[in-house]
Amino acid sequence: MARKIAAPNMLQELKASLKNKNLERLYFFHGEEVFLLNHYLGQMKKQLLDPLTESFNFHRLNNETFTMRSFIDAVENLPMMAESTFVQVDEIDLFKLPEVDRNKMAEILSDIPDYCTVVFTYETVAWKPDKRLKKLWESIDENGIIVEFAKQDQRDLVAWISRHFAAHKKRISTDLCIYLIDITGGTMTALSGEIDKICAYSGADEIKRTDIDAVTEPVLDAVVFQMTDLLSAGHYAEAFRKLQQLLKMQQEPLAILGAVGNHFRRLGTARTLLDYGKSSGELQKLCGLPDYPARKLMEAARRLRPEFCAKAVRLVLETDYQMKTSFDESERLLEMLILQLAQEARNG
Numbered sequence: 499m500a501r502k503i504a505a506p507n508m509l510q511e512l513k514a515s516l517k518n519k520n521l522e523r524l525y526f527f528h529g530e531e532v533f534l535l536n537h538y539l540g541q542m543k544k545q546l547l548d549p550l551t552e553s554f555n556f557h558r559l560n561n562e563t564f565t566m567r568s569f570i571d572a573v574e575n576l577p578m579m580a581e582s583t584f585v586q587v588d589e590i591d592l593f594k595l596p597e598v599d600r601n602k603m604a605e606i607l608s609d610i611p612d613y614c615t616v617v618f619t620y621e622t623v624a625w626k627p628d629k630r631l632k633k634l635w636e637s638i639d640e641n642g643i644i645v646e647f648a649k650q651d652q653r654d655l656v657a658w659i660s661r662h663f664a665a666h667k668k669r670i671s672t673d674l675c676i677y678l679i680d681i682t683g684g685t686m687t688a689l690s691g692e693i694d695k696i697c698a699y700s701g702a703d704e705i706k707r708t709d710i711d712a713v714t715e716p717v718l719d720a721v722v723f724q725m726t727d728l729l730s731a732g733h734y735a736e737a738f739r740k741l742q743q744l745l746k747m748q749q750e751p752l753a754i755l756g757a758v759g760n761h762f763r764r765l766g767t768a769r770t771l772l773d774y775g776k777s778s779g780e781l782q783k784l785c786g787l788p789d790y791p792a793r794k795l796m797e798a799a800r801r802l803r804p805e806f807c808a809k810a811v812r813l814v815l816e817t818d819y820q821m822k823t824s825f826d827e828s829e830r831l832l833e834m835l836i837l838q839l840a841q842e843a844r845n846g
Contacts, residue, residue, distance in 0.1 A: 508645045516541050522643050523610040525617045528625035529647035533686035538645075539586065539617065546582040546615055554578040560588040566599050573606060577613050585616045592618070592638075593628040604637035650686065652790045655679050659689060663705060666697040670705040676790065677707065680723075681716035684788065688717070718749055722757040723794070725836070726765070730801045734840035741836050751828035752821060758835070759814035766807035768799035809842050 515521050521542060527535050547556055557572035564587060572585045592603055610616055625644075629635045638644075650658070656675040663670045670678075682688040692714050700709040716724075725740035744754050764785055771780050778792040785792070799807075817835045821828050 524642040526644045528620035531647040534647040555583045589623040607637045681720040683717040762810040
């Protein structure tokens with residue numbers, strides 16, 4: 499039976515188990531940081547499986563291959579010329595199985611053989627345990643280790659980025675690490691690919707911002723943040739150019755509008771918190787944001803009046819209605835929105 503550990507410490511427990519070579523029998527992996535999820539899957543496979551016999555002792559099931567019979571067979575298969583077997587099950591929502599299968603699954607998870615380690619992974623399917631299904635949930639809760647791979651905080655990401663550039667014999671400043679986190683969305687999966695591209699492009703020992711901008715395509719939210727930040731700072735022509743950049747990136751107008759609306763709602767929340775003497779920590783809690791974006795939003799909100807934030811949200815809603823009900827071009831409606839926002843910002 500798995501040892502009971504406080505939920506926030508599950509990743510640390512997994513690291514300790516790998517280090518001490520005493521992995522548990524049952525794990526559930528989920529979370530936004532897919533890079534870490536796959537990294538630790540790889541570490542487990544490396545520890546449990548021999549490359550020479552992996553094809554016999556590694557069993558992987560997904561939506562197309564999973565049945566209760568195939569799962570039972572995988573768990574009960576004895577190791578061949580090895581000490582362990584490893585079963586990986588991807589994207590199967592156990593709580594949506596038929597009742598008979600759920601009850602059978604609960605029995606299996608409560609009695610996994612000592613030679614077998616089972617990992618259920620959730621990358622695109624949400625991990626949402628239904629605790630009302632008591633038999634299955636209690637089996638998972640009592641026997642499994644649930645590990646969430648959340649986005650890393652800024653300090654850890656900066657150190658990680660610096661190490662990866664150093665592995666390419668490149669140096670990068672802390673400020674540029676933060677900039678790279680900002681424009682990529684801050685997941686290790688995205689950052690890893692961008693670091694490789696930047697290093698391949700740059701011929702110098704030290705990375706410059708021009709190297710990053712030359713090969714890195716910012717995520718939608720990052721460009722929207724830059725655009726609204728330029729509006730709040732009074733740089734209206736540059737904000738309009740940012741919109742043109744988004745359209746050239748072939749982003750859907752409705753997606754751009756949604757990101758703009760979401761951003762102004764957060765700015766409005768930040769402005770209200772400032773008026774009540776609250777800090778960025780409160781914004782983190784309310785909006786589920788990491789530290790760095792929350793601080794940036796609070797800084798931007800200081801330059802805005804509450805009336806402007808409220809008017810911006812109304813203009814976004816009106817534009818959304820027009821996009822969905824009129825025959826006007828969505829791109830032109832977006833351009834009109836940015837011009838209206840610029841005018842409102844000018845009016846103070």
